Amino acid sequence: xxxxxxxxxxxxxxxxxxxxxxxxxxxxxxxxxxxxxxxxxxxxxxxxxxxxxxxxxxxxxxxxxxxxxxxxxxxxxxxxxxxxxxxxxxxxxxxxxxxxxxxxxxxxxxxxxxxxxxxxxxxxxxxxxxxxxxxxxxxxxxxxxxxxxxxxxxxxxxxxxxxxxxxxxxxxxxxxxxxxxxxxxxxxxxxxxxxxxxxxxxxxxxxxxxxxxxxxxxxxxxxxxxxxxxxxxxxxxxxxxxxxxxxxxxxxxxxxxxxxxxxxxxxxxxxxxxxxxxxxxxxxxxxxxxxxxxxxxxxxxxxxxxxxxxxxxxxxxxxxxxxxxxxxxxxxxxxxxxxxxxxxxxxxxxxxxxxxxxxxxxxxxxxxxxxxxxxxxxxxxxxxxxxxxxxxxxxxx
Amino acid sequence: xxxxxxxxxxxxxxxxxxxxxxxxxxxxxxxxxxxxxxxxxxxxxxxxxxxxxxxxxxxxxxxxxxxxxxxxxxxxxxxxxxxxxxxxxxxxxxxxxxxxxxxxxxxxxxxxxxxxxxxxxxxxxxxxxxxxxxxxxxxxxxxxxxxxxxxxxxxxxxxxxxxxxxxxxxxxxxxxxxxxxxxxx
Numbered sequence: 001x002x003x004x005x006x007x008x009x010x011x012x013x014x015x016x017x018x019x020x021x022x023x024x025x026x027x028x029x030x031x032x033x034x035x036x037x038x039x040x041x042x043x044x045x046x047x048x049x050x051x052x053x054x055x056x057x058x059x060x061x062x063x064x065x066x067x068x069x070x071x072x073x074x075x076x077x078x079x080x081x082x083x084x085x086x087x088x089x090x091x092x093x094x095x096x097x098x099x100x101x102x103x104x105x106x107x108x109x110x111x112x113x114x115x116x117x118x119x120x121x122x123x124x125x126x127x128x129x130x131x132x133x134x135x136x137x138x139x140x141x142x143x144x145x146x147x148x149x150x151x152x153x154x155x156x157x158x159x160x161x162x163x164x165x166x167x168x169x170x171x172x173x174x175x176x177x178x179x180x181x182x183x184x185x186x187x188x189x190x191x192x193x194x195x196x197x198x199x200x201x202x203x204x205x206x207x208x209x210x211x212x213x214x215x216x217x218x219x220x221x222x223x224x225x226x227x228x229x230x231x232x233x234x235x236x237x238x239x240x241x242x243x244x245x246x247x248x249x250x251x252x253x254x255x256x257x258x259x260x261x262x263x264x265x266x267x268x269x270x271x272x273x274x275x276x277x278x279x280x281x282x283x284x285x286x287x288x289x290x291x292x293x294x295x296x297x298x299x300x301x302x303x304x305x306x307x308x309x310x311x312x313x314x315x316x317x318x319x320x321x322x323x324x325x326x327x328x329x330x331x332x333x334x335x336x337x338x339x340x341x342x343x344x345x346x347x348x349x350x351x352x353x354x355x356x357x358x359x360x361x362x363x364x365x366x367x368x369x370x371x372x373x374x375x376x377x378x379x380x381x382x383x384x385x386x387x388x389x390x391x392x393x394x395x396x397x
Numbered sequence: 398x399x400x401x402x403x404x405x406x407x408x409x410x411x412x413x414x415x416x417x418x419x420x421x422x423x424x425x426x427x428x429x430x431x432x433x434x435x436x437x438x439x440x441x442x443x444x445x446x447x448x449x450x451x452x453x454x455x456x457x458x459x460x461x462x463x464x465x466x467x468x469x470x471x472x473x474x475x476x477x478x479x480x481x482x483x484x485x486x487x488x489x490x491x492x493x494x495x496x497x498x499x500x501x502x503x504x505x506x507x508x509x510x511x512x513x514x515x516x517x518x519x520x521x522x523x524x525x526x527x528x529x530x531x532x533x534x535x536x537x538x539x540x541x542x543x544x545x546x547x548x549x550x551x552x553x554x555x556x557x558x559x560x561x562x563x564x565x566x567x568x569x570x571x572x573x574x575x576x577x578x579x580x581x582x
Contacts, residue, residue: 073487357409359515367448372563
């Protein structure tokens, strides 16, 4: 390996990456020039892709910017920058941009990693995408319920509660879903492009009931407004646009189907002769939704008088306390940042010697020690045994 | 364990394993060559080592003691050729730590200690004449030189297993030795 890789690399791409890294850590072009003992015009030329870098210069700049060399020279899947998609989609204030941009960049990086793992393992994520639903000029509530019923049927969910919503959307639909920490007012970020398909970041800081609601909300955007990127946060609109009203309406029908909820409500009412707050908490837990979401749904259906939620709240209802007293445990879900398919691609790549342990840790966004812990868990889950049978084709065994 | 080279560079996996052993300094003393870590590995893995608890210290403190006693030397690139090889290896492996370790070993004709499957296969192809050692070979050598009791050996291997979460592959040449040493007395 005698030749210099920097002689053959795409200079304009390298220049662009160097410029992004420099700006991210607040270094000026003049300061960057000093780092490599060159004139400012040299940095300008490097960042424009007009001057080739020497290995020594790249190492010095990478160290000064706090980056790895692999951030600059590795050939990675090229995707449309998310920030461009989102900037074009809607206007944000500078404060909002500063709050949400790190999460958008994080989602982009995770999606790029996912594609890279698929390329390494030659295993593209299977997609079973439905046609985009046509909703123009349809009444919102009817459209939301009709899509929810159609999707439940398509996914073979019947009208039962959806226990593993994230897994279903990841594995049965083929969406890329990441749990990313965001400021609390943000719920979800949804993006789509032809190469990646549907991608979502859900706020990892929210309780599971809310995350499930955000998942369903983001799923509607995928189903009905597929190519429109969305950042969902509280207080975003003075007047909700139609697309958002549909996305707001969909989760209640998808997570709490009318037929099932009616039956559950009637059964409880019949056996107790009344419908109590205990029934309410038990039912909310059964569907994996918040108590308030269930109350609003029952109010909509005319099963509880309107204003019930406000009255409960005015009485000082302590939701978590009541849930604990009733022994309703928190809903158990995978809360890992990355999807399970992503993790399995990473562990297979590691065990087959296609990536190093350091790179495996980078893919999982953890340090080497935590990466080893996750690797052990994944190996146990994938086969119950060790690496020598993970490649076994059970159809031929 | 016969090291044909004057120096042996430990990669990040190996440093983590040896640091977790509880006998890091003692093990380094028995390696029949000067132990080395690259500046890249040291910088990248400091955070990991800090999260590794060994006795009353963290792994980073263990490493600092080894550096102070010159049982380990930290090296960085010394020539344009080393830097070029490093960047080329990163392009191939996508891992700065392994690439720095192997680039320096390649130019200075030093041995390498690593347990990384991808890095081993890459380096064997690039530099078939340089020796590659595993963490287990180093531990086995230490146990023989210091005449460790089976209890002491088991404790050392267990610490690596539990604290560094290292489990050798079934295909590792010393897997049977490791199993035997880890078995109940």
